[in-house]
Amino acid sequence: xxxxxxxxxxxxxxxxxxxxxxxxxxxxxxxxxxxxxxxxxxxxxxxxxxxxxxxxxxxxxxxxxxxxxxxxxxxxxxxxxxxxxxxxxxxxxxxxxxxxxxxxxxxxxxxxxxxxxxxx
Amino acid sequence: xxxxxxxxxxxxxxxxxxxxxxxxxxxxxxxxxxxxxxxxxxxxxxxxxxxxxxxxxxxxxxxxxxxxxxxxxxxxxxxxxxxxxxxxxxxxxxxxxxxxxxxxxxxxxxxxxxxxxxxx
Numbered sequence: 001x002x003x004x005x006x007x008x009x010x011x012x013x014x015x016x017x018x019x020x021x022x023x024x025x026x027x028x029x030x031x032x033x034x035x036x037x038x039x040x041x042x043x044x045x046x047x048x049x050x051x052x053x054x055x056x057x058x059x060x061x062x063x064x065x066x067x068x069x070x071x072x073x074x075x076x077x078x079x080x081x082x083x084x085x086x087x088x089x090x091x092x093x094x095x096x097x098x099x100x101x102x103x104x105x106x107x108x109x110x111x112x113x114x115x116x117x118x119x120x
Numbered sequence: 121x122x123x124x125x126x127x128x129x130x131x132x133x134x135x136x137x138x139x140x141x142x143x144x145x146x147x148x149x150x151x152x153x154x155x156x157x158x159x160x161x162x163x164x165x166x167x168x169x170x171x172x173x174x175x176x177x178x179x180x181x182x183x184x185x186x187x188x189x190x191x192x193x194x195x196x197x198x199x200x201x202x203x204x205x206x207x208x209x210x211x212x213x214x215x216x217x218x219x220x221x222x223x224x225x226x227x228x229x230x231x232x233x234x235x236x237x238x239x240x
Contacts, residue, residue: 002195005205028185028207035181035212036236037157043205061155065148065229067187075122085125085163087148092155109185109229116156116236 003028011042019097021050025110038113043067046106051099057112062090065109070102123148131162139217141170145230158233163187166226171219177232182210185229190222 008026016023029041039060046052054074064073064087071082076094081101090096092115100106128146136143149161159180166172174194184193184207191202196214201221210216212235220226 001209001211002193002198002200002202003207003209004202026205029183029209033209034233037181037233041183061157063149063161073122078122080122082122082124085146087123089121089123089149089153091121111231113154113157113233114236116234 001033008043015053017053017055017097019051019053020099021047023050023052028109036114038111040110040112042110044108044110046098046100048100048103048105050106052097054095054097056093056095057090058093060112060114061092061094062096062110062112064088064090064096064098065111067107067109069100069104069106069108071106071108072099072101073097121153128163135173137173137175137217139171139173140219141167143170143172148229156234158231160230160232162230164228164230166218166220168220168223168225170226172217174215174217176213176215177210178213180232180234181212181214182216182230182232184208184210184216184218185231187227187229189220189224189226189228191226191228192219192221193217 011025013023025042025044027042031039074097131145133143145162145164147162151159194217
């Protein structure tokens with residue numbers, strides 16, 4: 001299956017998880033197309049100053065893969081600054097947040113994948 | 121868990137799946153860290169002219185997310201040219217290949233995820 005960037009479903013979230021400003025996302029794979037692997041597969045863009053508030057994942061994990069910009073993240077209480085090519089994995093039972101602390105849009109891939117302990 | 125680009129495991133493959141030239145990859149998440157979700161999570165770079173040969177996936181699917189460059193892909197027999205922001209999903213039981221037909225390196229994320237029909 002081929003999907004061009006221009007064909008992807010667009011989403012807009014205000015104050016996501018009680019964060020600041022807004023987040024736009026292009027869904028590159030619908031959850032229903034993922035054979036049960038995950039619930040969200042998107043490319044997110046946040047303007048300077050925007051954030052996704054601190055929240056927890058249970059029975060699943062999330063990967064943020066930074067494509068452009070500069071992000072301050074909190075990974076289960078530990079703060080870090082990430083740039084292009086870096087990742088954060090919010091592990092099962094952990095919490096995280098992300099904020100655009102740069103002067104340009106922050107662009108990152110976000111994927112929420114289900115845990116399948118029996119397969120480990 | 122935070123992982124910087126510079127800390128990722130690097131892999132080098134020659135003639136991958138009987139393809140041309142070589143592929144370099146940085147593993148952004150180890151399979152053992154994925155709670156059974158998948159077997160490969162990497163950012164691949166291929167020089168001009170390089171390819172990964174046509175091959176099949178069973179019981180799993182693969183996503184290619186193009187970051188930079190120009191790729192000719194074959195998705196279960198159908199040819200297409202992809203650029204940054206476009207994706208290909210090789211679905212369960214399908215086959216695919218990818219070739220760098222541009223003059224610059226082709227950079228894309230590749231993720232092989234397991235199918236979990238019971239969870240659909």
